[in-house]
Amino acid sequence: xxxxxxxxxxxxxxxxxxxxxxVGIYALFGKFADLSANxxxxxxxxxxxxxxxxxxxxxx
Amino acid sequence: xxxINSPLDQFEMNTLLKFVTPFFDMSNLNITTFGLYIIIVLxxxxxxxxxxxxxxxxxxxxxxxxxxxxxxxxxxxxxxQIGGKLWGLYFPLIYTLFMFILIANLISLIPYSFxxxxxxxxxxxxxxxxxxGSTITGFNKHGWLFFSLFVPNGTPTPLxxxxxxxxxxxxxxxxxxxxxxxTCNILAGHLLMxxxxxxxxxxxxxxxxxxxLGIIPFAMILAILCLEFAIAMIQSYVFATLxxxxxxxxxxxH
Amino acid sequence: MQLVLAAKYxxxxxxxxxxxxxxxxxxxxxxxxxxxxxxxxSLRETLFPMAILGFALSEATGLFCLMISFLLIYAV
Numbered sequence: 001x002x003x004x005x006x007x008x009x010x011x012x013x014x015x016x017x018x019x020x021x022x023v024g025i026y027a028l029f030g031k032f033a034d035l036s037a038n039x040x041x042x043x044x045x046x047x048x049x050x051x052x053x054x055x056x057x058x059x060x
Numbered sequence: 061x062x063x064i065n066s067p068l069d070q071f072e073m074n075t076l077l078k079f080v081t082p083f084f085d086m087s088n089l090n091i092t093t094f095g096l097y098i099i100i101v102l103x104x105x106x107x108x109x110x111x112x113x114x115x116x117x118x119x120x121x122x123x124x125x126x127x128x129x130x131x132x133x134x135x136x137x138x139x140x141q142i143g144g145k146l147w148g149l150y151f152p153l154i155y156t157l158f159m160f161i162l163i164a165n166l167i168s169l170i171p172y173s174f175x176x177x178x179x180x181x182x183x184x185x186x187x188x189x190x191x192x193g194s195t196i197t198g199f200n201k202h203g204w205l206f207f208s209l210f211v212p213n214g215t216p217t218p219l220x221x222x223x224x225x226x227x228x229x230x231x232x233x234x235x236x237x238x239x240x241x242x243t244c245n246i247l248a249g250h251l252l253m254x255x256x257x258x259x260x261x262x263x264x265x266x267x268x269x270x271x272x273l274g275i276i277p278f279a280m281i282l283a284i285l286c287l288e289f290a291i292a293m294i295q296s297y298v299f300a301t302l303x304x305x306x307x308x309x310x311x312x313x314h
Numbered sequence: 315m316q317l318v319l320a321a322k323y324x325x326x327x328x329x330x331x332x333x334x335x336x337x338x339x340x341x342x343x344x345x346x347x348x349x350x351x352x353x354x355x356s357l358r359e360t361l362f363p364m365a366i367l368g369f370a371l372s373e374a375t376g377l378f379c380l381m382i383s384f385l386l387i388y389a390v
Contacts, residue, residue, distance in 0.1 A: 014149045017200065018193035025188045029181065049087060068388055137363070237374065244377035251384075298370040301363075 067254045071178055071247075094182070097174050101163045134158050134300060141304035142311065150307050157190075158300035165246060165292035169285075178247045180239075187239030190303055198310030209313050238302055245295050249288045256281050326386040329379050336376025343368040 012019075037048060043058055077091035114121040120128075138151045161177060168175035177183055198206045210227040211220060260281060264274040347365040351358050 009152065010149070015153065015193075017196035018153070018189060021192035021196060022189045025185050025192060029185050029188075033181075052087075066388070240378065240381070241370065241374035244374065244381050247384075248377055248380050294366055294370055298367060301367060 067251050067258075070250060070254060071175065073174075073179075093174050094176065094179065097164070097167065097176050101160065101167060101176065104163050104167070105159055130159070130162075131155070133297075137297075137301055138304050141301060142308045144312060146311055150304070154300050154304050157303060158296055161242065161296035161299055162293065165296055166289075168246065168250070169288060169292060175246055175250050177242055178250060180243050180247075183243040184236065184239040187242075188235050190238065191235035191306065194307045194310040197307070198313070201311065202313060206310070206313070209309060213314065234306060238299070238306070242295050242299050245291055249291055253281070253285065253288065256284065322386055322390060326383040329383040329386065332379030332382075333376045336372055336379070339372030339375065340369055343372060 036042060037050075042048060043050075048055070073093045075090050075092050076096060079086040079089050108123065108127060111123045112120050112127045114124075134155050135151065138147050138154050141147075142150060164176040167173060168177065198209070210224045210231065212223065212227070215223055256277075260274060260277050263277065264271050343365055347361055350361050
């Protein structure tokens with residue numbers, strides 16, 4: 001009853017480039033986010049998730 | 061009394077539900093304000109469709125008409141932009157993008173709610189995914205012939221190197237400009253509403269005369285709010301149309 | 315330091331001049347729409363989506379200027 005009808009739209013055959021690019025962009029932007037979180041400006045920001053795992057203040 | 065220090069405070073994200081796990085790092089699954097509003101958008105779209113199908117009877121309910129009109133508009137846009145034989149395959153993607161951005165924009169206009177599409181990282185990565193996906197589609201379909209997209213038809217030979225540079229720059233700039241257009245519109249609109257609202261509050265607080273006179277700027281802000289509603293709908297339409305036209309470029313090469 | 319702060323605000327103010335071009339562009343788009351519809355009212359249905367698309371494209375260029383000024387104020 002949850003899925004009353006199945007449609008024969010080719011999802012994987014058409015959209016595989018978008019799935020590949022989704023995975024790639026996710027990895028790329030995650031890397032950028034980590035880089036910016038570890039940069040000089042934000043390493044001691046109180047919002048940095050490092051502090052929730054018991055991170056200490058780092059002197060620059 | 062609650063003071064907003066910066067007009068950008070409305071775009072701050074808070075963690076609402078936190079995963080604390082001993083062995084794995086599951087902080088990627090934390091429910092933030094962003095996640096909450098994604099779930100709300102999903103709920104609204106699903107309940108719109110459930111209300112429309114009317115318990116799977118043949119004739120839909122009264123909700124049928126607006127949803128069918130939105131569907132028809134996007135269908136005609138996709139058919140006009142992509143055309144050929146392949147437009148039907150890409151219609152689900154464009155309809156999904158349009159519905160998501162429309163509902164997210166409209167929900168963000170409720171006072172004190174959160175603007176999903178004003179988060180620059182989210183929208184820019186969405187437009188990067190669309191751009192890279194359509195580029196891979198074009199390479200898979202045409203091979204090296206895909207680069208003929210960068211040379212317009214009937215170019216004089218001496219101009220070709222210059223034009224190739226300009227065209228490839230504009231092709232790369234699409235990845236940014238598609239997302240930046242949407243997010244800048246929403247960001248600027250919400251900031252404008254907050255700044256004008258703060259000014260009006262200061263003006264009304266002076267004395268009783270300005271409390272009555274404040275109706276005039278209040279009506280103006282109401283007109284600007286109507287403009288924001290129009291922009292919210294226009295921008296989602298433009299995002300869908302431009303996605304269709306980028307996919308068309310890589311499918312048919314001009 | 316005060317000089318840098320002043321230069322930041324002056325830069326943010328100057329960057330909004332780019333909105334002039336966006337305003338002219340939007341005006342040209344809608345002037346062309348009115349022109350076209352008044353010459354041939356039956357074309358209204360086909361001209362209107364194109365005008366909306368042109369409006370959005372030319373408005374975005376002005377918003378890029380606005381974004382630069384926000385960057386200068388809040389992010390630099």
